[in-house]
Amino acid sequence: MGLLHYFLGLQVHQTEEGIFLLQRKYTRDLLNIKFGMLNCKLAATPMSISEKLQQVNEEELTYAKRFRSLVGGLIYLTHTRPDIAYHVGVISRFMQQPSKVHYGAAKRVLQYISGTLDFGIWYSKTDNFRLCGYTYSDWASSLDDIRSVSTNVFTLGSSVVTWSSKMQATTSLSTSEAEYIATTLAACQAV
Known part of the structure; x- marks a missing residue:
């Protein structure tokens, strides 16, 4: 069967020096097909340093299902992207009653990953x-x-x-x- 190249959205690149895992195709599909943000304005960080999210007593988003879908997609992306794990964890706290602020924070994570499509995990050979x-x-x-x-x-x-x-x-x-x-x-x- 040969070397593993693709499995459940994970791309696997195997070389003599090690293995590189990434989710470039999955990320592109998430950005382009599901949310139309492939060519969006890029963000340097996944979340603003000064931003503190909290539950607000305003009306739930009319597109709450879209927010939940976005967060679910980001959770799956954390398998090869530990750099966004904390931020996705913070955003996922508001799945029950998301607001526009929460959706904006989730979209910022998308803006960050749009500029970092080739990030992944490198497992190098080592003694x-x-x-x-x-x-x-x-x-x-x-x-x-x-x-x-x-x-x-x-x-x-x-x-x-x-x-x-x-x-x-x-x-x-x-x-x-x-x-x-x-x-x-x-x-x-x-x-």
């Missing part, structure tokens, strides 16, 4: 199989319930093998507590 993990917590980042977000990334050798961005189950009373919870979650992932 150094050292597991290395990084963790971070964003204390009280949710304006709705004052909960924190834990993020972690693990590499094996020089390649990313797992990443996560999750809302913490409890409300932290300090940045230290949020960091301890994030570190505990990362330690469980490492084990």
Whole structure:
């Protein structure tokens, strides 16, 4: 059958030096066919640094189904794009009652990925199989319930093998507590 080239929207490029996974075709279809944003104005980052999203008590979007479809497409894209995982996680909190602000934030992620179609994950050949993990917590980042977000990334050798961005189950009373919870979650992932 030969080498694997395409599987469930994942493009696989195998060489002597390693394997590169990306979702260029899936991303182009998402941008062009589903949302008509292939040639949109590009964004340098997936989300504005100063933007804090929260539930608003305004009327639900008339195109809420379109928002949910967009977020679902972005969630699938995070399989090879850890650079957008946190931002997609933030946006996906508002699936039940999206507003125009939430839809605008999701469209900004599309503007970012439109300029980064060739991003993916590179798994290079290596003899150094050292597991290395990084963790971070964003204390009280949710304006709705004052909960924190834990993020972690693990590499094996020089390649990313797992990443996560999750809302913490409890409300932290300090940045230290949020960091301890994030570190505990990362330690469980490492084990």
